[in-house]
Amino acid sequence: MTKEENHIVVIFGASGDLTYRKLVPALFDLFAQDIMPGKSAILGVSRTKLSDEAFREKMKKGILIFSNLGEDNKDKIDDFLARVYYQQLNTFEVDDYANLKNRLKIIDDEIKVHGNYLYYLSTPPSLYNIIPKNLAHHKLSKESKTTGWKRIIIEKPFGYDLQSAKELNRNLLKYFDEDQLYRIDHYLGKETVQNLLVTRFANGIFEPLWNRNFVHHVEITTSESIGVEGRGGYYDGSGALRDMVQNHLLQVAALVAMEPPTTIEATSIRNETLKVFQSLRPLSEHDLQHHVVRGQYTAAKVRGKQKVGYREEKGVDPNSRTETFVGMKYFIDNWRWGGVPFYIRTGKYLPTRVSEVVIHFKPTPQSLFVDNKDFCNTGNQLVIRIQPDEGILMKFGMKIPGAGFEVKNVNMDFHYSDLKQTYVPSAYERLLLDAMLGDATLYARGDTVETAWEFVQPVLDYWGNDHSARLYGYPAGSWGPDVADQLFEDPGITWRYPCRNLAEDGIYCEL
Numbered sequence: 001m002t003k004e005e006n007h008i009v010v011i012f013g014a015s016g017d018l019t020y021r022k023l024v025p026a027l028f029d030l031f032a033q034d035i036m037p038g039k040s041a042i043l044g045v046s047r048t049k050l051s052d053e054a055f056r057e058k059m060k061k062g063i064l065i066f067s068n069l070g071e072d073n074k075d076k077i078d079d080f081l082a083r084v085y086y087q088q089l090n091t092f093e094v095d096d097y098a099n100l101k102n103r104l105k106i107i108d109d110e111i112k113v114h115g116n117y118l119y120y121l122s123t124p125p126s127l128y129n130i131i132p133k134n135l136a137h138h139k140l141s142k143e144s145k146t147t148g149w150k151r152i153i154i155e156k157p158f159g160y161d162l163q164s165a166k167e168l169n170r171n172l173l174k175y176f177d178e179d180q181l182y183r184i185d186h187y188l189g190k191e192t193v194q195n196l197l198v199t200r201f202a203n204g205i206f207e208p209l210w211n212r213n214f215v216h217h218v219e220i221t222t223s224e225s226i227g228v229e230g231r232g233g234y235y236d237g238s239g240a241l242r243d244m245v246q247n248h249l250l251q252v253a254a255l256v257a258m259e260p261p262t263t264i265e266a267t268s269i270r271n272e273t274l275k276v277f278q279s280l281r282p283l284s285e286h287d288l289q290h291h292v293v294r295g296q297y298t299a300a301k302v303r304g305k306q307k308v309g310y311r312e313e314k315g316v317d318p319n320s321r322t323e324t325f326v327g328m329k330y331f332i333d334n335w336r337w338g339g340v341p342f343y344i345r346t347g348k349y350l351p352t353r354v355s356e357v358v359i360h361f362k363p364t365p366q367s368l369f370v371d372n373k374d375f376c377n378t379g380n381q382l383v384i385r386i387q388p389d390e391g392i393l394m395k396f397g398m399k400i401p402g403a404g405f406e407v408k409n410v411n412m413d414f415h416y417s418d419l420k421q422t423y424v425p426s427a428y429e430r431l432l433l434d435a436m437l438g439d440a441t442l443y444a445r446g447d448t449v450e451t452a453w454e455f456v457q458p459v460l461d462y463w464g465n466d467h468s469a470r471l472y473g474y475p476a477g478s479w480g481p482d483v484a485d486q487l488f489e490d491p492g493i494t495w496r497y498p499c500r501n502l503a504e505d506g507i508y509c510e511l
Helices: 017-032 052-066 074-081 094-111 130-137 162-175 191-201 240-257 266-278 285-290 427-437 446-465 482-487
Strands: 007-012 040-046 084-088 117-121 150-154 181-183 215-223 292-298 300-302 305-307 325-331 341-347 354-361 381-387 391-399 407-415 472-475 499-503 506-509
Touching (some): 017 040, 017 052, 017 074, 017 427, 052 074, 052 084, 084 094, 094 130, 130 162, 150 427, 181 446, 191 381, 191 391, 215 240, 240 341, 240 354, 266 446, 285 292, 285 446, 292 446, 292 482
Parallel strands (some): 007 040, 007 117, 040 084, 215 341, 292 472
Antiparallel strands (some): 292 325, 300 305, 325 341, 354 381, 381 391, 391 407
């Protein structure tokens, strides 16, 4: 990775949890590796009244607790914090931005960043229209050779539905050009997600098989072992479809399904992502009723501890129909994937925290070893584990030593943890550095965001308007509603269950 020009990172919402737990610790980790530019600064902006010193002290605690490299690089923390500043600002008051502009000029003159500013909106979505407008009013959005570059990172959600997403994009483009907009999806910053491209396009053994001729189906799972954790008020207005499917899972699916880009750079890769979204088969009325499963966790004992149901969570409507689980079957209508079903699921209070992609290859045309009780000829699997214990697993049949042809399923795997001397950066490290370098490869483009919303909007409409739309309960700690297994129409095929209960207080997880 190369170094970019000096710049200032301006974090709006700097007194919030994301800045404390993720952003500043990630920036410190970049600094500790000497990846950040030699002369740069971080300016926290928020309505909370804080001095530079108070803000630095708070960020120091966050670095020591949440950074990857803070404990081993304590001698560098004070040097890093000397680059950190704070500016109180009422984000709604346009005149207040004159104070921000003056503070930026003072820091700019001191370290000579020449107007290169990276804005990060770590704020509620209600401010996504206000902050860019007020920055533009004070000429803090336009870039040129004399005024430096200006980039703005926007946290999800990118809209609440298709209409609001289009409106948000229209408003942002009034004040920033598309190549200045960085819509962040931290899933795309995970090392194993990026490795999807390398696995596919750098290995001759995979790409020839990566199509309808050899792949039976594709499965993508993101599960969480916790509930809403005190965020019931927010989550009840969002739900799993908006929170996970429209962005994280569809973005990962696009990397799995995309055609080879002409080059490994932002425009080519994002063009191929868009083509995948444009090829998604629209969900029919039959699909909405039979290929989409909505679930909500109910009270249950999880490893010996009683957990409340979703409707008993603080801030949640006692009659809420918000989904905490989504299972879905869909198709990509293009030459490569015609007829291959894709299955995605995500949920809260499932048995474990895991995110993975599973490529299920077609079984052999004749089952020669059908009498082997330890061998299941349902096809080989390539498992790409995104988190935790990141790595890749291949499942295949192998002969047991000895007479005859006893066959069993075995694993051949690789774990990133095996690379003892290799540092694996956090998602925010990678994404923040890419924004500093002006590389938008792992950021969502406006047209792909809208096209993804076009795909999920019929589900939102169906759930919101049709009172006969089913909501299935599932006990906290289970793998979701049993009816999700019915998404698989072939007998003997169901979801991959990477974890199983061994005891009330323990779970065994296979990569």
